[in-house]
Amino acid sequence: MAMITIDATDRSGRFSALVVEPTKRPAGAVVVIQEIFGVNEAMRQTCEWVADLDFIAVCPDLFWRIEPGIDLTNKTEAEWKKAFDLMQRFDQAKGIADLQATLAAARKLPGGNGRAGTIGYCLGGRLAFMMAEQSDAEVNVSYYGVGLDNLLGDIGRMKAPLIVHIADEDEFFPKEGRQKVVEAVKGNKNVRAYVYPGANHAFARLGGNHWNGRAAAIANGRTAEALAAALG
Numbered sequence: 001m002a003m004i005t006i007d008a009t010d011r012s013g014r015f016s017a018l019v020v021e022p023t024k025r026p027a028g029a030v031v032v033i034q035e036i037f038g039v040n041e042a043m044r045q046t047c048e049w050v051a052d053l054d055f056i057a058v059c060p061d062l063f064w065r066i067e068p069g070i071d072l073t074n075k076t077e078a079e080w081k082k083a084f085d086l087m088q089r090f091d092q093a094k095g096i097a098d099l100q101a102t103l104a105a106a107r108k109l110p111g112g113n114g115r116a117g118t119i120g121y122c123l124g125g126r127l128a129f130m131m132a133e134q135s136d137a138e139v140n141v142s143y144y145g146v147g148l149d150n151l152l153g154d155i156g157r158m159k160a161p162l163i164v165h166i167a168d169e170d171e172f173f174p175k176e177g178r179q180k181v182v183e184a185v186k187g188n189k190n191v192r193a194y195v196y197p198g199a200n201h202a203f204a205r206l207g208g209n210h211w212n213g214r215a216a217a218i219a220n221g222r223t224a225e226a227l228a229a230a231l232g
Contacts, residue, residue, distance in 0.1 A: 122201070167201050
């Protein structure tokens with residue numbers, strides 16, 4: 001694992017990003033988008049998994065404008081409280097700008113093949129959906145993104161493949177909203193939405209309280225296939 005720094009496009013400063021490299025080169029790059037807990041152990045493990053798939057994993061610190069270096073777990077009430085506070089204070093528009101900058105930097109990393117996509121979880125799942133609408137990423141993958149039904153107005157702008165993993169028992173995303181997403185993407189050849197029965201929010205978080213081995217394995221397989229097809 002290594003750290004790089006990236007210039008914010010609004011010239012407000014620089015932010016860090018974790019990089020985990022694969023053993024094979026050249027390789028496509030995957031921008032791994034954090035949950036509300038920052039670049040924590042779960043994100044580091046996810047980056048290692050992405051690198052094991054033969055991609056360069058790049059995970060930026062998106063909370064740097066509020067407090068750099070956030071590294072929380074989901075194990076204590078105090079950490080949950082802080083994570084939700086950070087999420088409420090987080091400027092999603094600036095977050096997208098930072099992700100666009102990360103995408104550009106990822107394409108230029110040594111050993112890369114010039115192609116890059118995104119994969120996001122929870123808050124990151126929402127941001128990955130937004131990146132499908134607002135970036136030139138070759139592929140985007142959203143795991144249990146929240147409030148996606150509020151992002152459907154620009155779905156026609158999606159030109160690259162988008163995979164949406166939806167937990168059928170997501171406690172943070174009401175059923176009505178999830179159904180709207182599933183219906184809205186049916187006519188878009190670039191988008192595939194998959195619903196996982198019996199799975200709760202964060203079903204693919206390594207070591208998480210709601211880990212669902214079957215759902216995670218199926219979702220991760222679909223993700224790996226999409227990344228390979230788009231990034232080489």
